[in-house]
Amino acid sequence: MDKLVHCVFYFIAPHRLKLVDIAFMKEIHTKVPIIPIIAKSDTMTSAEKNEFKEWVQQKLQEEEIKIFQFDPSTIDEMSRQAEVALGPPWAVMATKDTTIEDGEVKALRIYDWGAADAANPQHSDLLLRCRS
DSSP: OOOOOOOOEEEEEETTTOOOHHHHHHHTTTOOOOOEOOOOOSSOOOOHHHHHHHHHHHHHHHTTOOOOOOHHHHHHHHHHHHOOOSSSSHHHHHHHEEEEEEEEEEEEEEEEEEEEEEEEETTOOOOOOOOO
């Protein structure tokens, strides 16, 4: 059995990238591929999410932290399917409340001010896929 770590999904809190995050990623990025993920992206507006993604990407480049690079054709295909441009760091959300309505997946998180859908690429970069 292989006991090696093959990659690290590094979850970043929404709205903030801490110094400890940078220090930890700097320590491990030469040892294992890092996939940076912005957790709870549903707590940000689309504009905030996009701005934060750009800022995190810039900080990773400034700090010379290498992240895992998916094959460009994979990113292109994901972007085509989602009908939005996707790329790291990946912003994600999740929910336990998933239903299928008229053959369409609804993975909603309901808030006082509205709803976020994990199956909507405007809300989550890594889309929920259900199999029947």
